[in-house]
Amino acid sequence: MRPRKTDRFMLGGGDGTVSASSQAQSLPAAEDVRAQLDVLLASPDLDAPARARRFLRYVVEETLAGRAERIKAYAIGTEVFERNADFDAQGDPVVRIEAGRLRRALERYYLSGGTSDSVVITIPKGGYVPHFAWRTAPVADADPVPVTVSPGSPADSPPRRRIPWPIAVACLAFLGGLLLWAPWRDGVSRTPQAPAPLPPGGPTLVVLPLEALGEPSAKSYADGLTEEVLSQFARFKEITVLGRETSRSIMPGTDMARIRRDLGVRYVLEGSVRAAAHRLRITGRLIDAQTRAVLWSQTYDEDLQVRDLFTIQDEVARRVATAVAQPYGIIQRADGTRTGSRPPDDLEAYACTLRFYDYRAALTEDSHGAIRTCLERAVAVHPDYATAWAMLSILYLDEDRFGFNPRAKASPPIQRSLEAARRAIRLDPENVRALQALMMALFFAEQPTEALEVGERAVTLNPNDTELLGEYGTCLSQAGAWRRGAELIEQALARNPGHSGYYSGVLAVYAYMQRDYERAETLIRQAALEKFPLYHFVAAVIYAQLGKASEAAEARDTFLRMRPMIFEHWDAEMAKRNYRPEDAAHYAEGARKAGFPVPARTAAESTLEARASRH
Structure with a gap:
């Protein structure tokens, strides 16, 4: 592909300006870029979903049209992803998530199916304006390369011609394909093979x-x-x-x-x-x-x-x-059927991870203790098992946020949770369960901004993981992005109705915060997590707001039997969940109506009063 001398752009800096003429000679023309865009969008080697492909077409066409300065998160959210005019790019990370997915897809494409493409389209980090470049300088414009005769070789020997590397790669791939295909030709191996060993630790x-x-x-x-x-x-x-x-x-x-x-x-x-x-x-x-x-x-x-x-x-x-x-999908259930019936002392490391999801579905203190012990044994035997460390991090966190099986002589559970999550990340930086654990630990360590950044990265890596979607949606909601958080939780519920108790409970809190108490009641009744203490607290405040005194009293008494000391640390409990002052105050209002011993004046209520006095 020869470079043309019209419409060349220097587009990496985000301003959409035409470069100096000396630089422009080595940059693709607009028609070259559009041709490459068509190749990308038609190629099965571009591992990007439909909306990421729409994203790519939009930013390329806007840049070629000279409107690079318009390529901002708000414009992409409303024009590509069809968000409403009130779209909040900070609260709704869809643009950042899809940009990260698209960057990785382009990188993989140019390392695999696009190795021979002449034009390279990238989206540098820090913005959404694409950069266009030739993969190498056009051959016709390059100076001849002199041939050097090595010492000792005949001077009149013809120079060896180097095979262009894309052709060499293609030849090697073809030969490799023959080797892989040969044993399966006609559905029969030509030589007997020993059974291949199963990789340890999972299906x-x-x-x-x-x-x-x-x-x-x-x-x-x-x-x-x-x-x-x-x-x-x-x-x-x-x-x-x-x-x-x-x-x-x-x-x-x-x-x-x-x-x-x-x-x-x-x-x-x-x-x-x-x-x-x-x-x-x-x-x-x-x-x-x-x-x-x-x-x-x-x-x-x-x-x-x-x-x-x-x-x-x-x-x-x-x-x-x-x-x-997914964690609650067909393979997990099939493997759980084979391993879950064995006594705990006989479970291997992988079986512990299966039982972790059973715990997450039920959220009971008894199962928490058993799985924590099992995973601690697993990481002692397999210290490089990143997923087990991630799950152990979440169990340590549940000591803190749910009060499950606290250890009096151990270091603070939030510290142990952070340490285990970071160890999992060091072992496997792209392990979604490890990223989920780090997100949750950071969130309850009162670092919500950092937590949500980790959550965005995890969702970019795997937007299909309903365990992750549920927790990320919960963190977003508690941090104040209730609508966006609820959307993610509803996605998780639609994809995984078998885990509906947990999701319905969080959606009940969302409805409560929106003062839609009738819907909140419907959702909390669907949750039905009778052995989970916070279920009864949420139910009590909802019933109290509806004026259902007997139901509120029953739920209140059940919660106080399970967690009687929580109200001595009410402000700390609200703070580590990162509730906005108005949401924490709304919780306190409902809790008082239900008869809980909430402090007469909470920190959130004091903050709201001080804010009102300033205005």
Whole structure:
């Protein structure tokens, strides 16, 4: 691709100005950039969902049109993500999250499928204005490279020609593909293979290429969806997903026992894409390769006249990955069935992590103590197990925020929680459970800004993890971004209705803070976490605001039996949850109506009075 001499931009600084002519000669023209944009948006190697692709098109076109100064979070939120005119870029992190996702997707693209592309589009950190550059200087404009004859070589020997590196990479990839494909040719190994060992510490999964049925176009649809499903599964660190090359090497119709024996995987995802006119029917099945049992099956019917292909691929892949691989999904439940019935003393490290999710669903003090002990044993034996450290951090935090099994002679639980979370991050900086643990520990250490920044990063890495979405939404809500927090919690509830108690409880608090007490009552009754102390406190204040004295009294007495000392530290309890003064004062109002021994004047109420006197 030759550089043209019109419409060249220096676009890395964010001001959209034309560079000096000497610099412009080495920069792509607007038509070069638009051609590269079309290549990116059409490529299955760009691991980005539909809205991230819309984001990319918007910022590129705005920049090429000379409107780079308009590319701000508010404009992107309202024009790309269709937020309302009251969109708050600080309270709603959607733009920052999608920008981070898009940056990583572009980096991966140019290291994989885009290695031979001439134009490179990036979005530098610190802003949203894209930067355009040639990958290398155009060949026609480069000076001839002199040939140097090394000492001792014949002077008249012809110089060795170097193979351009993109071609060399392609050749190596082709040869590697032959080596990977050969053992699976015709569905039969040419030489007997020993069973592949299962990776320790968790389940393994292989995604078979989706079968194309119907019209010829189904092949491209199936290939693209297979790639998107693999990308979505890779976000879940608690399962091992075999790579694209292995998936592509498996021939259709290969026996499940063969896959289990040769690859050592426990789970296989297979499916098909059928295309007819503008309609698509996508099916997916998760199979236990050992028993050949179908653990999950789903069909998705889509219309290409209603939604574009990229949106369909993103949505279906997200739904499949969430259903199968999330912490409360099909694989976790299947593995829990095999390990959960064994006595605690016999559980291995991975079984502890499964039981952690059982604890999170029930939130009882008895299960807290047992899982904490189990995870402490696990990290003693496996000190490099990042996920176990992350879960242990959350259990230490629950000593503080819920009062579960406090240890009198140990260091403060919030300190232990922070230390365990940071150790998990050091072991695996992109482990979503570790980032979730650090977010929660920082939040209750009264560092909400830092906590929410960590939460944004975690959601960027895996927006399908409902355990993370629920906690991030809770932190956002308590910090005052109630609407945005509730949206995330409702997403988690929609994707994981089996964990509805916890989510419904937080949404009940949201409704209470909005003074929608009837909805709050409906939600708290749905939560039904009778063994969780705070459930009874929230229920009591809701009933009190509704004038239901008997229900409020029953919930109050139950809570006081479980946590009688909390009101001696009321202000500290509100502070570490980072409630705004108006929200903490509203809680105090309802608590007094319910008959709780709340201080006569809380710190939040004093703050509000002082604020009112200044105005």
